[in-house]
Amino acid sequence: EWLRLRALPEEARLVDAAYAREVAGEFLGGLTASGTTTAMVFGSHFPQAVDVLFEEAERTGLRITSGLVVSDRILREDLLLAPAAALEAGRDLARRWHGRGRLRYAVTPRFSLSTTDEMLAAAAELLHEQRSGPAGGLWFTSHINENVDEIAQVRELFPDATGYLDTYARHGLVGPRSILAHNVHPQPEELTAIAAAGAAVAHCPTSNSALGSGLFPLREHLDAGVRVALGSDVGAGTGFGILKEGLQAYFMQQLRGPAGSQLGAADLLHLATRSGALALGLADEVGDLSIGKQFDALWIRPRSGGTLETVLRHAEDAEDALAALFALGTCADIESVWVGGQEITHHRPTAVGLAPEGAA
Structure with a gap:
């Protein structure tokens, strides 16, 4: 209901490039003011708005990985794109922005719920087209296992898939350059597969609480060897601040009782800094203040x-x-x-x- 009444109408306004530039400036200003220097950003459904986001990010100097969000079903009509058109638009944006300064491109199907197998196949084609160059290959991000209703709907739409993760994995979309948002309700075998693929999970505790998604199973992720970093998911969260997200992550694990991970202040610092750098493949450059790294x-x-x-x-x-x-x-x-x-x-x-x- 929140998505239909709040998020999607606002996202549709980004078709106006001037408005998209205003929002991009406010968004990046919010990241900067909160102390976030590096981020994987869920982009827009409109290529012109993604261009504007990258232009503004280049101007501010932040490290931003983002891309065109694509969907071809369920959402309102003005946010949908045919797979062939999505592939061509993604190619154009990736050629223009991937590896330009501190910017990188992420292939971004919104989630399996709003994408057909044809769209996911197009996403995979784009992801695997560019594997070399100074910035390396493209990145992949999407949502997974955020809430139980969503998981049930995905199961209905993909009856031949073994689970939510499989809707992506069988197209070759899950690997070391993949970051999956939420994963609040994973199957044990999905955690094993995510770890084996070298993918990472972005834990967004404030958003999970605001939407009633559930309590994130951090211990299970870590025990399976899955890399976890903090995210703010500001569309459904309450702000940009990673300090606040760290505190909310602590609260969430406390609420899990004996099943939760006991997080100390040093653990929260790691989740907010080096864990993010590891997830984004930037740990050799940033994430801590050791000798030889860039000063973020x-x-x-x-x-x-x-x-x-x-x-x-x-x-x-x-x-x-x-x-x-x-x-x-x-x-x-x-x-x-x-x-x-x-x-x-x-x-x-x-x-x-x-x-x-x-x-x-």
Whole structure:
């Protein structure tokens, strides 16, 4: 219902390139202000809007992987595209943007629910056409196992598939350059297959809570060897902040009781930084501040007299300070953001107070 009444009507407005540019600027500004330097971004159903997103991303200097979202059934008519047209539009966009600066292209069927086997075959054709070059092959992203109703509908639409994952995997869409969003209700054999393929899962705890999707089985993913990183899913979530997503991930595992993973502050930092770099194939470049990597970093500078500043001042060690950042930190506490050693934003030039450093 939320998709039909809220998300899809807004997405349809992106057919207007001028409006798409306005939204892209606001979106990328939100990422920057929240301290997110690198992101896999669910694009638009319209090629002109995807062009605008990449243009604005290039201007801001963020590391963005995105692409044309394609569907050929179920959604409103103005968001649908025939498989042949989707393939040609994707080729054109990928040629123009993949590997250009910090930008990369992701083949993006919206989800199996809105794509036929013909569309998924076209997605696979595009994915496997470009395997070389400085940026390597294209990326793949889509949704999987987000909620039980969706899974049941996918089962009806793909009666010959062994599960949700198989709707993608049998077309060759699941591999080391694949990031699958949500996976709240996986089958054990799907976790085994995701791990074997080297794919990653984007865990979006705030969105899962807002939509009542369920409690993410983090322990089961990790036990199976699946790489997991944090996502905000801002369409259904409540903002861009990865600190908040880390805190929500902690809450979600607490709610699972004995079945949940016990997450400490260092675990949340790993999920918010290096895990994302690993999922995006960028761990040799970013994800931590070790020697030889590019300087992607945040300067976190809480306001003097605020709750976070007070707690940090009384922190007994780094673990306490880090826990305070996830529990109490907000976008307002981020003073500056660097990408590749270049400062891309600077907030509150007159701010005073404690100045602990944080890395993204």
